Amino acid sequence: MTPYHVTRDIAAAPGKVWSILTNAEKLSDGTFSIIKIDGQIAPGQSFKLWSEVDPNRSFPIKVAVFDPEKRMEWHGGMPLGLFLGNRQFILTAAGSGTRFQMQETYTGPLKGLITRFIPDLQPSYEKFADALKAAAEGTA
Secondary structure, three states, X not given: OXXXXXXXXXXXXXXXXXHHHOOHHHHOOOOOOEEEEEOOOOXXXXXXXXXXXXXXXXXXXXXXXXXXXXXXXXXXXXXXXXXXXXXXXXXXXXXXXXXXXXXXEEEOOOHHHHHOOOOOOHHHHHHHHHHHHHHHHOOO
C-alpha cells in the first residue's frame, strides 16, 4: 500500500536535484514543509526531522538506501518493527531533466492502528515536490 505519492518532472539534471535532496540545511529553509533537520543526510546516517505536519514532534530517521542521483530511502518507526515507515525518493533521468517520485509505505503489526491517526500527508508531499522543482529549476 502506498498512501502518499507524488511525481514531478523537473527541468534540471539528476545531480542538481540530488544535491538539494541531500542538503539538510536547504530542506529546512521553510519551503519544503520541513521545519528542522538535526543531522546529515548521508549513507547510513541517522537524523531527526521536524515537520510542519507535527512541529512539536521529532521523527528519528535512518538513511537506509543511498544510491547517488538515483534513489534514497528514509526509514523510521517503532522498535521491534511494530510500525515502520519507508519514504522513497526516486530520480530518473528524463531527457535533459529529471522525473522525481516520492512515496511512503507503512508496515508492521501496528500499521492498521497507527495509520488511523496519521493526518493527510498529501498536501505536505505536494509542497515538498513543488519546492524541490522550484529550487532545482532556479525559480524559488
